Amino acid sequence: MTFLTLLQAKPVLIGLHLGFAILGIDAFLWLLGKLRGDGGSHRSLIITAVVGVAGFLLSWLAGGYYYVIYYGTLVKPVIKSGLAPWVHDIIMETKEHIFLFIIPLAMTVLFITLLDKEEMDRLGVRPIATWLAGTVAVLGLLIGAMGFVISAAARWGVIK
Helix, strand or coil: CCHHHHHCCHHHHHHHHHHHHHHHHHHHHHHHHHHHHCCCCHHHHHHHHHHHHHHHHHHHHHHHHHHHHHHHHHHHHHHHCCCCCHHHHHHHHHHHHHHHHHHHHHHHHHHHHCCCHHHHHHHCCHHHHHHHHHHHHHHHHHHHHHHHHHHHHHHHHHHC
16 A cells, blocks of 8 residues: 555545644634734744644645545435435535635735734734634634534434
8 A cells, every 4th residue: 555545545534634624723723822912923923824724725635635535425425315414415515615715714814924013013903813813713613513513424324
């Protein structure tokens, strides 16, 4: 088994998707604290935002690959024919849409952190960056909860 084959395995993709998402969420929670407390250097703000964006981008890639290769052909039919078919129609559709705009939100926070502290305060964007960093983290947690419900619905479909 090659390394690429291993990376493309269903459980590995799910683990990468989740792990990178947790990295992104944690980085944005850390960034939220830095922005609220005016703590850390300008460089540390940027690094934290870059780590968060990278985590979400990598999660997006792993999750997108999983969705295209496995979800549509293997998981979705099980959910749709299982005990909770509404999970795909409501939860998965909602997750897909939040997933699409979380990266632009995260990138917006990153771009704001590229401003130095004085410029951020002069333009009055620190409160917006703080609010957006918290929103990105909360949306990441919400997506994680939705993923749990989707996984449970897939297991319930198999039990049926």
